[in-house]
Amino acid sequence: MKLGKIKKYVNEGNRISVDYENGKANVYLVTDEIVRFEIPCWMENYASVAIEGSKEKPCNYKVYDIDNVICIENQNMKVKISDDFFTEILDAEGKKILSDYRGERIIQRTLSDKSKKELAAEGHDVSNLEAHNYKVQIIKEIGEGDCFYGLGDKTGYLNKRDYAFENWNSDIPQIHNENMPAIYKSIPFMIGKTCDAVYGLFFDNTFHSYMDFGKENSNYFYYGADDGNLNYYFLYGKKMTDIIREYTYLTGRTGLPQLWTLGYHQCRWGYESADDIRAVAKGMRDNRIPCESVQYDIDYMDGYRVFTWDDEKYGKPGDLISELEKDGFKAVVIIDPATKKEDGYFMYDEGVSKGYFATNPDGSIYVNKVWPGDATFPDFGREEVRRWWADSHKILTDMGVKAIWNDMNEPASFEGPLPEDTVFEINGRITDHREFHNVYGHFEGIATYEGMKKLTGKRPLVITRACYSGSQKYCAVWTGDNQSIWAHLRMLIPQLCNLGMSGFSLAGTDIGGFGADTNKELLCRWIEAAVFSPFFRNHSAKGSKAQEPWKFDEQVMDIYRKHVELRYTFLPYIYDLFYQGLETGLPVMRPLVLHYEDDVNTYNLNDEFLVGENVLVSPVVEQGATKKLVYLPRGTWYDYFTGQAYEGMQYIVKDAPLDVCPIFIREGSIIPTYEVVQYVGEKTYDRLILVTTPGDASYDHFQDNGEDYQFEEGKYNLYRFTKTEDEKLVTELIHEGYKKYEKIDIRRL
Numbered sequence: 134m135k136l137g138k139i140k141k142y143v144n145e146g147n148r149i150s151v152d153y154e155n156g157k158a159n160v161y162l163v164t165d166e167i168v169r170f171e172i173p174c175w176m177e178n179y180a181s182v183a184i185e186g187s188k189e190k191p192c193n194y195k196v197y198d199i200d201n202v203i204c205i206e207n208q209n210m211k212v213k214i215s216d217d218f219f220t221e222i223l224d225a226e227g228k229k230i231l232s233d234y235r236g237e238r239i240i241q242r243t244l245s246d247k248s249k250k251e252l253a254a255e256g257h258d259v260s261n262l263e264a265h266n267y268k269v270q271i272i273k274e275i276g277e278g279d280c281f282y283g284l285g286d287k288t289g290y291l292n293k294r295d296y297a298f299e300n301w302n303s304d305i306p307q308i309h310n311e312n313m314p315a316i317y318k319s320i321p322f323m324i325g326k327t328c329d330a331v332y333g334l335f336f337d338n339t340f341h342s343y344m345d346f347g348k349e350n351s352n353y354f355y356y357g358a359d360d361g362n363l364n365y366y367f368l369y370g371k372k373m374t375d376i377i378r379e380y381t382y383l384t385g386r387t388g389l390p391q392l393w394t395l396g397y398h399q400c401r402w403g404y405e406s407a408d409d410i411r412a413v414a415k416g417m418r419d420n421r422i423p424c425e426s427v428q429y430d431i432d433y434m435d436g437y438r439v440f441t442w443d444d445e446k447y448g449k450p451g452d453l454i455s456e457l458e459k460d461g462f463k464a465v466v467i468i469d470p471a472t473k474k475e476d477g478y479f480m481y482d483e484g485v486s487k488g489y490f491a492t493n494p495d496g497s498i499y500v501n502k503v504w505p506g507d508a509t510f511p512d513f514g515r516e517e518v519r520r521w522w523a524d525s526h527k528i529l530t531d532m533g534v535k536a537i538w539n540d541m542n543e544p545a546s547f548e549g550p551l552p553e554d555t556v557f558e559i560n561g562r563i564t565d566h567r568e569f570h571n572v573y574g575h576f577e578g579i580a581t582y583e584g585m586k587k588l589t590g591k592r593p594l595v596i597t598r599a600c601y602s603g604s605q606k607y608c609a610v611w612t613g614d615n616q617s618i619w620a621h622l623r624m625l626i627p628q629l630c631n632l633g634m635s636g637f638s639l640a641g642t643d644i645g646g647f648g649a650d651t652n653k654e655l656l657c658r659w660i661e662a663a664v665f666s667p668f669f670r671n672h673s674a675k676g677s678k679a680q681e682p683w684k685f686d687e688q689v690m691d692i693y694r695k696h697v698e699l700r701y702t703f704l705p706y707i708y709d710l711f712y713q714g715l716e717t718g719l720p721v722m723r724p725l726v727l728h729y730e731d732d733v734n735t736y737n738l739n740d741e742f743l744v745g746e747n748v749l750v751s752p753v754v755e756q757g758a759t760k761k762l763v764y765l766p767r768g769t770w771y772d773y774f775t776g777q778a779y780e781g782m783q784y785i786v787k788d789a790p791l792d793v794c795p796i797f798i799r800e801g802s803i804i805p806t807y808e809v810v811q812y813v814g815e816k817t818y819d820r821l822i823l824v825t826t827p828g829d830a831s832y833d834h835f836q837d838n839g840e841d842y843q844f845e846e847g848k849y850n851l852y853r854f855t856k857t858e859d860e861k862l863v864t865e866l867i868h869e870g871y872k873k874y875e876k877i878d879i880r881r882l
């Protein structure tokens with residue numbers, strides 16, 4: 134993609150179009166902080182899937198050229214564009230933030246032809262010994278010590294430096310290793326941190342893409358894609374929190390969840406009848422472990438036909454749901470996109486007659502095998518298909534279903550991947566699987582969200598496995614089929630933190646591990662590490678060891694109960710973080726580097742995290758460990774359980790026997806908490822308990838009905854609590870529109 138020399142440029146509105154010898158490029162000033170770079174080598178006027186509507190704001194900037202370099206300058210930065218669309222971005226003081234790499238890609242390894250042959254002969258992959266240049270590609274310089282964050286659900290560590298990844302939504306039932314190129318989601322957004330700057334890059338292209346952060350060569354990082362335009366956004370910011378705010382300004386923010394969805398959920402692929410579900414629900418209540426749902430995996434369906442119910446094993450549709458609802462359980466059911474190919478099955482018949490399924494190039498319906506056997510794939514890129522799918526959820530909501538769990542939407546298929554030329558549509562434009570694959574789950578998510586919103590009037594919970602940037606507007610996510618191994622317990626922290634920094638605030642892992650057998654110690658440590666996982670669900674696979682908390686011993690049950698109760702205690706704090714996120718885009722679970730980016734000790738901190746700004750959690754994630762090395766950043770931190778104070782900017786060794794997950798509260802905190810209930814809705818929350826630590830503090834707390842959209846019409850309360858050095862607490866109601874608490878108490882740490 135060598136564009137050659139600049140011939141001329143035109144500045145119109147927010148766009149600077151550059152004519153090169155061999156093509157053209159555009160630079161768009163989206164806002165004063167966001168600049169978009171585009172080479173429309175594939176399509177002019179590409180409409181983003183991730184970004185809905187225009188995000189352009191009036192911008193103040195000037196454009197001029199010196200020695201054939203185009204300079205675009207505003208209050209924040211200076212963008213220099215040269216021949217070959219070589220770009221350089223400087224801050225207002227002229228310090229370089231990010232620059233394209235001038236050289237070629239060179240793999241830093243040497244291998245003689247002889248060795249290459251020998252390796253190949255033994256079956257090793259030698260295809261990656263030479264740099265493969267992609268149709269769309271951009272290479273940027275790396276500085277020593279640069280760190281990279283974001284990228285959604287990728288495996289491995291918090292900092293992606295020295296690793297390479299791909300974006301191609303993949304169903305991976307095998308162990309998710311740290312060097313795996315891709316799992317279920319494609320979120321081509323990264324935050325770069327240099328020694329004196331931070332920035333964001335969002336590569337908005339849905340084709341199979343590749344990102345390498347210095348693994349190939351420590352002098353550069355690159356982005357490549359198999360097709361599409363070169364189309365990326367540079368996000369300027371003084372702090373990482375600015376970058377996240379801007380990224381979520383572009384691609385949207387996680388909506389306010391219903392309060393109950395933030396409670397505890399129990400699941401297992403292996404509850405095979407109404408009695409199984411009933412027994413688990415009873416187990417939760419009998420053992421006094423708070424719980425909102427016992428989720429229905431694929432066995433509830435009649436022969437895995439979506440939108441049906443197996444009444445032989447699960448009773449009359451609706452009966453079990455309403456029986457359990459009396460005890461506070463909300464029904465959450467799984468839906469797969471693959472629709473059984475079977476004449477006489479209403480979804481198939483309707484889909485065929487209306488032409489709703491993806492086709493082969495010759496127009497025949499594309500078929501592959503998934504759970505129901507031969508199956509077809511709804512083309513969710515079309516609005517009428519989404520509407521059909523959305524409306525089909527009435528069958529479920531009529532039974533009392535409250536939330537939907539979308540699985541297998543990479544899309545997964547048992548007989549090999551869908552061919553590249555399978556035909557889909559994106560809002561009226563015909564395309565193929567190569568472009569559509571990574572947004573299949575995204576569009577299914579929109580359909581499901583719209584359906585549930587219309588049918589229930591409540592804020593939908595749609596839990597999805599596959600998605601793309603921007604899906605956070607519609608979906609919660611879980612990280613798919615992890616395993617009951619310590620490596621996956623450890624990975625929970627960087628994975629959920631990076632999802633959070635990529636806009637996906639409502640995320641969780643399968644607590645206890647999905648595949649393989651969990652054990653007592655692992656399950657205890659997992660529930661501890663997951664207490665603040667925004668989506669909070671224990672799930673396991675058929676054939677694995679049962680992992681409901683009472684399947685072990687009294688000690689496990691006590692530890693489990695203690696931590697689920699802790700979750701319910703902190704519910705209003707977590708809910709507030711979602712409320713604040715509507716404005717800031719910031720996630721609930723955050724790596725320390727997000728708030729302490731000048732502290733090098735936080736750059737690679739993989740085993741602790743913050744919840745909001747005021748709670749620091751440092752779980753034990755090593756088998757056998759009963760002490761934890763905790764890093765505390767600047768300030769004073771208070772042990773949540775004992776109140777003991779610790780000075781920050783140091784590592785401490787904390788005792789953490791099996792029943793303890795070290796939690797610290799920052800000085801000057803006011804944390805809203807509730808009394809424990811067995812499920813949200815068991816009683817009204819009329820008492821708020823503020824946990825406080827010494828020091829000046831101010832905190833805004835949001836309260837509404839926790840369910841629907843009435844808060845958007847002002848039906849909510851916003852309390853402002855202020856505390857000064859003399860430790861007196863002042864309460865103001867800065868917005869009143871909902872029934873107030875009867876009591877507000879204080880618990881001083």
Ligand code: MIG
Nearest residue numbers: 402430431467540598613614
């Ligand atoms: O290939 O529906 O990730 O959570 O329990 C298995 C059965 C299909 C994969 C999901 C998992 C779910 C399971 N599904």
